[in-house]
Amino acid sequence: MTQMKEEGLKMTPQRMAVFKLLRDKKTHPSAEMIYSELKHEYPTMSVATVYNTLSTLAEAGLIQELSIDPNKKRFDPCTAYHHHFFCKVCRNVFDIADDPSFSMDIVKDEEKKIEGHQVEEIQVNLKGVCRDCRKV
């Protein structure tokens, strides 16, 4: 939580609540999901604040914005490199460990260029049906 202070961000209750909720959940929630959960504890909190906070935290590199759910942005408190799996049925996002038998060399070198483009970020998105939904 002190990482926020290190980044020069003001430690407001709202920001800490968003950051904490993101860390406590493994669901990679969207802004709306975060808002729904927090408004019980912080009845005056507004959606705008949630959106503001999420982009501030993402810019500071404390969280990661995922482009895996086709309908909305999802957020991950873990910025270490790993893959994600999106279930087309339940729409949950799962973390996938960066197994060596299933990784890319490129990711080891953040400064690498590809076909002349400066790569700053890599997201590996798997989609399908998750283990829970397959059973149904």
Added chain:
Amino acid sequence: MTQMKEEGLKMTPQRMAVFKLLRDKKTHPSAEMIYSELKHEYPTMSVATVYNTLSTLAEAGLIQELSIDPNKKRFDPCTAYHHHFFCKVCRNVFDIADDPSFSMDIVKDEEKKIEGHQVEEIQVNLKGVCRDCRKV
């Protein structure tokens, strides 16, 4: 273009126009971009038709829906496996060849499961600043 017929889809002028435009452009346009371009040639075409057509073509496997632009869905007429690069400055999407030094074994096996999840689709998304925007 005959692929549409093979998939049992009606060959309407609107569908053919969307499919053709997608093939002629390398920009991986969004629905809105496609609509803007086509409404000159087909003044009565509606956005709904563009959206309908895109999801129909995607379901039939003739095009691919990309989750790389955080703000909107983008579409790719090439369904062969390859990576994509998204420029945060100009917001263009570039194709990246699936170089062996930069690929994943997993993609060779469409039926593979990962951590119990059934994988149907893989998208590798690179983000950063494209070669053209770096020069500016």
Added chain:
DNA sequence: TTGGATGCAAAAGATTTGCACTCCC
């Protein structure tokens, strides 16, 4: 002929914006 496709407008869902007020540093 006829069921699927289209066009239109309204609605829904996600995100942003403007601005006055608040409160962290």
Added chain:
DNA sequence: GGGAGTGCAAATCTTTTGCATCCAA
């Protein structure tokens, strides 16, 4: 005290939906 952060509502942008009409097969 000052400026960043917040709350609220309205606006914007993307996508979906309902329904009457149309047309490819």
